[in-house]
Amino acid sequence: MCGINLIIDKKVGLDDSIIQRMNESISHRGPDHSNWAQHNFSNQRIYVGNTRLKIIDSHDRANQPLSSKDGQYM
Numbered sequence: 001m002c003g004i005n006l007i008i009d010k011k012v013g014l015d016d017s018i019i020q021r022m023n024e025s026i027s028h029r030g031p032d033h034s035n036w037a038q039h040n041f042s043n044q045r046i047y048v049g050n051t052r053l054k055i056i057d058s059h060d061r062a063n064q065p066l067s068s069k070d071g072q073y074m
């Protein structure tokens with residue numbers, strides 16, 4: 001089973017280590033891969049974290065969070 005974390009930082013003052021610690025705290029839900037992404041939107045910052053358990057698709061191309069090739073969308 002995978003895990004997902006989300007932070008909406010309205011003051012743009014949080015440190016990146018917070019989303020990393022959140023992923024570490026749910027690493028038991030997806031020990032095969034862990035990653036996070038940050039997106040700046042207007043006057044706020046959005047963090048998305050994910051842990052992954054590879055069951056059906058074991059390829060790394062399915063690792064998340066996914067983003068567009070130009071990095072504009074996640």
